[in-house]
Amino acid sequence: MLELSFLGSGNAFAPDGRYWSSLLLNGRYLLDAPPTLLPHLKRLGVSPTDICTIFISHFHGDHFLGLPFLLLEYLHMTPRQENLYIVGPPGVEKVIEAAAELAFPNLSNSDAGYQRCYLEAEAGRQQTVNDLSFQAFSMKHANAELAAFGYRLSLADKVVAYSGDTELCDELFDLAEGADVLVLDCNYSESRGLYHVSFADVPVIRKRLPPSTTIILTHLEAEPDVSGLEGVLVARDFETFRFP
Ligand SMILES: [Zn+2]
Ligand SMILES: [Zn+2]
Numbered sequence: 001m002l003e004l005s006f007l008g009s010g011n012a013f014a015p016d017g018r019y020w021s022s023l024l025l026n027g028r029y030l031l032d033a034p035p036t037l038l039p040h041l042k043r044l045g046v047s048p049t050d051i052c053t054i055f056i057s058h059f060h061g062d063h064f065l066g067l068p069f070l071l072l073e074y075l076h077m078t079p080r081q082e083n084l085y086i087v088g089p090p091g092v093e094k095v096i097e098a099a100a101e102l103a104f105p106n107l108s109n110s111d112a113g114y115q116r117c118y119l120e121a122e123a124g125r126q127q128t129v130n131d132l133s134f135q136a137f138s139m140k141h142a143n144a145e146l147a148a149f150g151y152r153l154s155l156a157d158k159v160v161a162y163s164g165d166t167e168l169c170d171e172l173f174d175l176a177e178g179a180d181v182l183v184l185d186c187n188y189s190e191s192r193g194l195y196h197v198s199f200a201d202v203p204v205i206r207k208r209l210p211p212s213t214t215i216i217l218t219h220l221e222a223e224p225d226v227s228g229l230e231g232v233l234v235a236r237d238f239e240t241f242r243f244p
Contacts, residue, residue, distance in 0.1 A: 002026065002158040002181065002243040007040040009218045009235035011187045011196075012062040019237050020062040021219040023162075023183065025155060029132065030054045031162045031183070037066030038073055044238060048073050049080040053130050056088035057164025058141060058148035059095055064088075067096055068103035075112045083115045085130045089147035093118035121149045137175040139166035141195050150175040158243060165219065167194070168201045179213050180243060183235070186217035189224040199224045206232060216241060 003026050010018025020034030024044075030037075030051050041048055048070060056064050067086075074080045086096060096118070101108040119129050121136035128134070134153045141148035141164070152161045152175055161179035165187070166172060176182045184205070187196030196219070197205070206215060206229055217224060218235040226232045233241065 002156055002160065003240060004160070004181065004183070004216070004243075005044055005046075005240040006218065006235045006237060007044065008034055008036060008237050009220055009239075010237075011219050011221055012060065013221070015221045016223075018220060021185075021235070022063075022066075023218070023235070024051075025153070025160060028052045029153065029155065031151070032057055032063040032164070033066040033070065034062050035065045035069075038069040040238070048078045049082070051084070052082065053085040053087065053132060055134075055151050055153075055162070056086065056092060056096075057139075057150065057162070058089060058146060060142070060146075060165065063164070064096065065099065068100045068107060071100050071107055071112070071116075072104055074114065075107065075110055079112070080114045083117050083130070085117045085119065087119045087121055087127075087129055087134070087136075087151075089149060090120045092120055121151070123149065137171050139164055139171055139175075140169040141165040141167065152177075152179060163197075165196060168197050168205070172197075172205070173208060176209055176213060181241075182209065182213055182215045184215055184217055185219040186224065187219050187221060189217065189220045190222045202226075202229065202232060206230070214243070 005024045007022040008019030022032045097108040123138040137150045150163045158180045161182045188198035192198045
């Protein structure tokens with residue numbers, strides 16, 4: 001059984017009160033960590049210590065700036081003992097620890113009673129983190145200097161592909177290969193623009209993927225009308241999707 005709980009489903013501008021996109025898989029694996037991470041875990045009734053592994057797609061603030069608050073929570077409010085695994089683009093340890101230190105001085109070097117274990121994503125290679133098998137894919141987003149990854153994870157006999165932020169590109173189809181669920185950036189759900197998928201691209205993507213792959217649209221600017229698109233769902237804040 002696969003369970004995807006959305007902590008948010010909006011883009012960086014939180015349009016119409018949609019919160020920044022992020023989701024939790026089977027209550028343990030977090031895909032991106034927006035500024036609202038901590039309050040939204042609490043709102044969903046998830047204990048912050050239930051999270052074992054966090055995947056960061058890229059270093060835009062709507063995808064990682066919630067981590068300092070989570071680390072502060074572990075230090076003062078909800079102590080954890082288990083290792084915390086954080087996967088991200090090259091330099092992930094330096095970026096996250098610097099953000100923690102900037103947000104709350106001495107947070108990074110405080111002994112919180114657990115280890116933070118960082119793993120740099122390497123595109124195209126099968127990797128393992130905390131017994132979870134995954135593969136990272138280089139996506140096309142913003143400028144070339146900003147590494148942006150999509151992740152494909154094998155979990156509970158299912159395969160989940162997460163695009164992070166990306167425009168329509170061939171790599172998206174490599175990422176989605178064999179996926180039961182593709183969680184897709186559809187930033188331009190009403191308009192068109194650079195660096196992200198538009199809703200106009202969705203029928204094209206739907207056609208190229210097998211019917212066995214369900215597509216869930218997220219990172220939205222508005223609610224898209226998916227009626228007429230078989231196997232395309234729309235993420236909403238605090239909604240959980242289950243795949244038996
Ligand atoms: Zn981005
Ligand atoms: Zn974003």
